[in-house]
Amino acid sequence: MKHLTPLTLLACGSFNPITNMHMRLFELARDHFHQAGKYQVTEGIISPVNDKYGKQGLASAKHRLEMARLALETSEWIRVDPWESEQEQWSETVKVLRHHYKELLKSHCIRRLPGKNNWPIEKAAGASLASSLTVFPELKLLCGADVLKTFQIPNLWNEEHIQEIVTKFGLVCVSRAGSDPSQYISESELLCRYQHNIHLVKEWIPNEISATNIRCALRKGQSVKYLIPDSVISYIKEYNIYMEESERKNEGNLLQPLKQNSAMINLLNE
């Protein structure tokens, strides 16, 4: 029998609100890995971003978490995790990955070895560990292919963080039918170099249920049934979450990562 590596998929984002598309990303990615036969996807984690992210129209994390929890009630393998949203500050995605990888190791009862080399991919490749019988779990960042594109936006991502994500964890990108995300990889030297850690998953049904469109429809009083779970629709109605007013929240605000990274660059320039 082949040893399958246990794999946890982590999706970061606003989930404002969670839509059926978000859940589809997980289903597609899991099918992809199971067909490839190297991994056993054991868990999916949805990590809604912190309120301090400063995105326009971002409803409070409390609501976003609860909606995700409701949406995932019927899933036996995907869950929502509050850690990222509970932090005092906005956390870089790589920090969220580090946190969850730590948790993952704990739950797999693997004693952390001393030293720096505690990362799944390096471990698997490490000759010193080849004799080890333990299969180390892996954690990969699950995202839409549009995230690859955002890597190119100046100041949005820290270059070192991108590197850490693709070297120590790995990326799973679900691409829209008809689009070709490999172009974003070939445009970046870094992504190119680590493309063996970037898994491209093709979507076989176009799925463009963007949360922005959902909020827009809700404000107009249009139906979003069958695009997001019924339980989420009831919750939104009960708490009146998406209105003209809520959409203006953080208007004109600079996103937290842009603030932080550009501040750092200014500092360096000075």
Added chain:
Amino acid sequence: MENSDHRTEVVLLACGSFNPITHMHLRLFELARDCLNETGKYKVVKGIISPVGDAYKKKGLISASHRVTMARLATESSDWVEVGDWESSQKEWQETIKVLRYHQQKLSHSYATNNVDKVAPLSKPGRKRKREAGGHLPVRQNQPNSETKGTPQLKLLCGTDILESFAVPNLWKPEDILEIVTNYGMVCITRTGNEAQKFIYESDILWSHKENVHLVEEWISNDISATKIRRALRRRQSVRYLVPDSVLTYIEKHKLYTAESEDQNTGVILAPLQRYAKEASKH
């Protein structure tokens, strides 16, 4: 709107295989209702899903009893869309126009009965009745048309593919298309308005009755075709969140979509093509 009585009540009917029903089918109804209600002229009161009968002979078509049950499960959470099984319980394949006639008749019956029971308040005398665009329609005897006060108007709900299929030889009878657009009307959900407008432009019948063909633009692309769903099921890929959970459970329980079921009706000519080709060759 205080004077909502002026709005014409509309019932939407969707015909198709529903093999199986997907979230896309259900979205068509939601989009159409929003769009018609927003015009302020219409009030959509009901939606009917009418799965085609087994005699349609489409490749991979599984039995109507399963398709009807799945549609019922899928509409359980809807307070306005229901399943009509008249079409699927007929021995022979029924032309869409016959399904429309049946449901319109049923509607006016139930409306008449309701009216006697409720003694609905008469609308003000002399109130201008809404004239349906198109004016002098060929009104049939058995056709309770829009002028019959209060009876909801039945409209055919479909995707652009139906408009496109009007041009396929022997698939539709021209007189049926004419009757659909004159006596009923169509509501077409389109991905991009352009495409649908082109089909309307290219058909003389549709063009002359275009005010009875309502185009509804989709704001989220939605291409959950049942063909793709069946393919994924055969390959054991997840279709979760694309079809309702209750439908998925039913499919799994009855092992509905397999390689064998997909071979059903292979090489058999579609019922409408058979029928009309025969008629055409007689002439």
